[in-house]
Amino acid sequence: MNAISTAIALLLLTAFTAGPGLAAEKPDGTARAKEILNKVDDMWRGKSSRAILTMKVQTANYTRAMSLEGWSKGKGMSLVRVTYPLKEKGTATLKTGPVIYTYLPKTDKTIRLTSGMMSGSWMGSHLTNDDLVKESRLTEDFTAVVTFEGQRDGAYAMDFSLTPKPDSAVVWGKITMTLHVEGNDYLPVTEVFYDEELKPARTIVFMDIKTFAGRRLPAVMKVTPADKPGEFTELVYQSLDFEIPLDDSFFSISQLRRD
Amino acid sequence: MNIAMFALRNAGRNKLRSAVTVGAMGLAGGIMILYGSLMDGVMTTMIRNVVDMEVGDIQIHRKGYRDDMDFYKSAPDTEGLARKLEAQGFYASPRLFGYGLSAAGSASSGVFLKGIDVGREKMVSKLHNHLLSGSWLDSRDMKGVVIGKKLARTLGVAVGGEIVVVSQAGDGSMANDLYIVRGVLKSVSESMDRSGVIMTDAAFRELMVFPEGAHEITLKRRDQSELLAVAAGRAVAVANGLEVKTWRELRPVIARVFDLWDVSMLFMLVITYSAITLVTFNASLMSVFERIPEFGMMKALGFTPGRVLQLVFAETLTLAVAACVVALAVGLPTAYYSQVYGIDLSHVWPGGSFGGVAFDPVWRSQITLKSTVTPLFFIFVVALLSALYPGVKAALINPVAAMRLR
């Protein structure tokens, strides 16, 4: 779940960055951007989380509202389960490393994601199965540069520009990110994904800063496709806990089917 | 004097000669009857395969649906539209389409889902007769599906097996359900063979959360002799802004293939008839020429040139009639056999596709008036034409010169 984990990952860096110290350093822009992103990755490793969130999807053809419960551990494991509506309760997605499984309670079947399903949307949202698989590859696949830093619209903003490395298997031509620095906290504001011709393809906007488990994070994340005005997918965090004791065995197919 | 009697007796005088002549012409004619009906039959079968299996005579879609097969671009008011079309003299069958994934055991495959109104579909296509194994859908059995031949093999299921179908439903949720394979289809088309899953419309609507609308309405003319274009016009009148297309417009490649077949068959017929012509010409020419001395004698005895000509024609006509009888005797039974039993080429070619249409390895004739009468007609024309030259020569020859030819 790229968006969720990106959000979480970016948020986590606040715990370990010494705010002023870092702000005082001004080495070469690329190295610093990479450092920040690397910190993100480092932060992500070895940590676990549990989230309860709602997802609202608005497309030209339907409107959906779902409640989800999600767990993650380390870099590669995550489990997301639908808790509402009743019709879909129990539907779950398990990711262990590069493999993704989906459990469908109605037929009691577990389906392994094949290449043919990659483009399919995840739970009918604007996030794709591909987004799930591609999580935490930012530094591997992109070269990051800080393009702007300073006061803007009443906040201390940092703009990042991520260019895909020539051989990376990503479809985006470019990603741009904007963070607001608030004391020790680096809060994401927007993330824009561009296609090969550098036209915006989708935008993620982060809003509504709240405190979760002692950290300040945006509670709302909204994904908007560029070519379909009026459509969006909005994730709202109800609760978020970190460093939950989670066994690796928790992330298994048999776990998928519980509940 | 009765020319006919005379002609008959002359022909009978040299039975062997007559027999050989008649035999040659008759055999040629018989072969043409068989060939003509076989080609007619194969053509009809191919067209029927296209029309009856999937396309129907005419199809109606929401404008733009065929470009991207967008699940949400459906024709509204399905029941109302179907009734209106039926009132216009069509059989109408609404169809629902979707894409998904099916799995059985550890095998999985992308699938093309087709939801049909079982009763209506029977009037519009012959798919229900085209089963390799098992039985067709039953509108009361919401869990039964019929799948394509190659799909069954990929998934490793047979009749009675269970498959799960997964897709994205109309409301965005994950559609999934279990189905039992009721039947497996014979070869229909590449896409149907590899990925076709057919279910009842009720089952589709429930699975895909698609309560209203149809992606395609397939029509068949009640009166098959009505011109396609005319019928299409009547459908447009009722279809209310929806797109109406005939099968020829929907499958231009196949339409062209048929047109090409028609042309090449005509070509073949021309060649073959030329061959018959030569043979027949040869035969009847011989039979007149060798009796020129005889005609000379008759003229010496008082026959007028006109009468000689008449006689020649009468004789030739007699032979032609006999040849026609032989042609029918040879051609009709063989054509009939291949019409009823068909010529089974399946051990040579188990079935593939040509221009995107499944090819039926069993060839059946279709005995039509045209395929029977045309060769006979030819026999007459050629026989008479070939009698013309020697007939005239015989009529005009100097009796003395004629007799000297002996």
Added chain:
Amino acid sequence: MIFLLSWRNLARRKRRAFITALTVALGVFLSVTFTALGDYAYTNMINTSAKMGYGHVTVEAEGYNVSPALDKRLNGVSDILSVIRSTDGVESAVPRITGQAMFSTASRSVGGVFMAIDPKAESQSTIAFLGAMAGGEMFGDAKGRGAVVGVKLMEKLNLKRGGKFVYTTTGATGDLVSESARVTGVFKTGVEEVDGSFVILPIGRMRDALGYADDEATMVVTFIKDQRNADATKAVLETSLAGRRLEVLTWSQTQADIAGHVAVDRAVNYIYQFLMGVMIAAGILNTVMMGVLERWREFGVMVAVGFRPSRLSLMVVIESFWLGIMGLVLGVIVTAPWYYYMSRTGIDLSGYMQEGTDVSGVLVDPTLKFRLYRESVVGILAGVFALTALAGLYPAWKAGRTNPVDALKNI
């Protein structure tokens, strides 16, 4: 003496002899036309189909043909290649990896088929797509990230030449793997199915992506000089490659649809020619019979003055023989210019055929052309000749039963 006699007999009825010879000539003409058209079309179709992916003879991993999957692969490919390349009659052999994949750009994802090749080993005679380029060029580096994409697929993915896309497929261990590629060239075969779902990729890069060893591939595709030798070549290869875990298949096994189409067409052709042959034989029989019957009295006289009836038979047979020869000669004279034209230029039907007409995915060549194998020529000549000779048998037999008394009864 008989030869002279029979020749002079024929000369007495020049017109009739000529018409009969003409009939035989027609038979030759038609037979050559249909056989040559067929031979050209089938060979063309088989060779084109071979270049679409499987070659004339294919060496595959065991069980791949029945259920293709990327975990089935060949080992020791370079060894296999050298064995094949040193086999008689083999023109070329190339390694390939083929499979299904998902192709994605930022705007869309489309499922399709990939064929991973070594561009240095391939040419227009091994891969049809090289001859159907509609822009750009084939990539040069087998380990690079080039790609050649079908024109319809480019449209679906909103791709331009030089544009990047990602392909995802299931690797050797069953996991999903993704790689990126850039479009170096576009092809257009005219067959919509193919143009909308095929991508040519570099084999070295594909090996890395899939987790294959350097010496592994899905299949080794072999092209032979004469497609008719496919079965023989398969037998040879099965022997020379024995002991390894692989299967050797001919095109009729890997491309069953094409094989079926050719078989049916050929069968129809033969049936048709047989029917024509029967018709023509009937005509010849008629003529020769006529000739015998009208000389009944003459035969009677000949037997009366000492000619043995058996020699009469022989004479009739020889007359048929002469007719056959004349017919053949006439046939060759009439057919030769036609053959020359059709085998060099042919008739172009592309105006009549819808572009992209295919048989099971292989483009149908809209040009009618001739090609006659030596065996076919011999076959036709022998056939026509035999027919003529056979047609003369019954009249000859009749002639041999001449009874001079009966024959001379009708003066």
